[in-house]
Amino acid sequence: MRCMKCGSKDVVFKRRYSSQRLCKDCFIEFIQKKVLRNIRLNKLIEKGDRVLAGVSGGKDSVAMLDILNILHERGIIELEVLTVDEGIKNYREKTLEIAKYHTKRLGIPHHIVKFKDCFGITLDEIVSSNVERGPCTYCGVFRRWIFNKIGKKLEADKIAIAHNLDDETEAILMNYLEGNIKNLIRLGPISESKDFLTKIKPLREIPENEIILYTKFKGLKTYLKPCPYVRYAFRREIYRFIKRISAKHPTIRYSILRGFEKIKPILKEKFQEKYTFDTCKICGEPASGKICQACKLCKELGISMS
């Protein structure tokens, strides 16, 4: 069996649901081209954009940085990196070292922002104070707040998030199940809103297992262990569910994605007006009511932003 692109005998990748067979170099090129095509077709990036990439040091963000750096090296974009340190002991410090290693290697400016500095508390401290909500709720809301705030401060045009195909389809199903139309209409390769900085997802079409292979074949250092709090996440249940049905239906993730893309314009037309944003009375960031989610959570925790 030979690589279908170059004819090499060293096939390292065989797709289950098609005849695709690739050698290592052709697989790397295939992934890069697929990501760059997604960027081009969905107009994620314009020439001269200042892109702030969220890089935790995990496999997805390291792969995203590696591919965005192609555009950076070609002089198409300006690239900077933001790592949010939530304060998760025995986890974040390890991934942070990897993020530092790659930004230094590529010579890309790296900004590190800690929950402790913004909110006076780490995620571990929040969790150990017996709060009712799950860790991912605080983590997600505070992280989004930091990205928007720091992105504006750094005058970024786009924030690049390393969501892969698995993440995106989990988010679609999760929001379907929760009936969360407000979140559903914001999902997509690019989320533009006058209130938030534009968020782009270059890896949205790449399955997680192919990202793992990409980093492995390119010899990119990553941290593969998941966050210790992932077991509390509702998303994890959805992850297991899709993984189980994918065994028999290997293209199910693409079906979920394409199905959602057909429904989304209808949802947007019907509901967009209903979900507009105001300005948070406390911090000045976008809010769907009088105060934003981050300030609501700070109030519940009895803390204030600094």
Ligand code: SF4
């Ligand atoms: Fe944050 Fe939850 Fe992700 Fe851990 S699993 S990094 S707590 S969102």
Ligand code: ZN
């Ligand atoms: Zn080949």
Ligand code: ZN
């Ligand atoms: Zn606020």
